[in-house]
Amino acid sequence: MAYNEKLADRVRARFAGLRNVEEKKMMGGLTFMYNGKMCVGIIKDDLMCRIDPALHEDSIARTGCRTMDFTNRPMSGFIMVDERGMKTQKDFDYWIDLALDFNKKAKPSKKKK
Template identity: 50%
Template sequence: MAYNEFLVDRVAQFFREKSIHFNAKKMFGGFVFMIDNKMCVGVMKDQIMARINPDIFEKSILKEGCKPMDFTGKKMKGFVYLSDEAIDLEDDLHYWLQLALDFNPLAKASKKRKSSKS
């Protein structure tokens, strides 16, 4: 299993309860929630990946169960991995998801790749 389907359901439920429109995609070997065509959160194996405001990044990684995302082997400021210790309780999960949701309007969308036509 590339990602925890129970975590996917918990994240989706949070967005549905808040009436947040999202698109979900399988990518990076996990399951990613896109809001306004921007990556907001994802589920990678048994962890949540959240895109949070870089201004609170250093403070956030001091919290239990939160660590910098190092998908490429390099710390990515503004992206964190959240293990069970950070998201086991619903209130804790909602805290992190709300941080990601709050940052989403400020986040830059990825550049669309042009498809090559033959």
């Protein structure tokens, strides 16, 4: 499954000043790990953001945003944003900022042994 390279470049540019960023191909797209924790990703043409679950309902009420339902299991705190929700740089930065803010308190995934 391909992912939107232009969107990946937008994320790379936004993360350029950060340390401890790692790109991983997963979920059929590209995921950006920050400080060892999943932060944002790109699946096809959509931006996936890991946000504070307390902000989930308000977030999905915004234009272009929906709950991530990748395996028919909706996940609170994981959202998908389509191009309508990130047309402007201000909109794009809003979603990235939400993900970066939550990353500070997010728990890292358990390491597989």
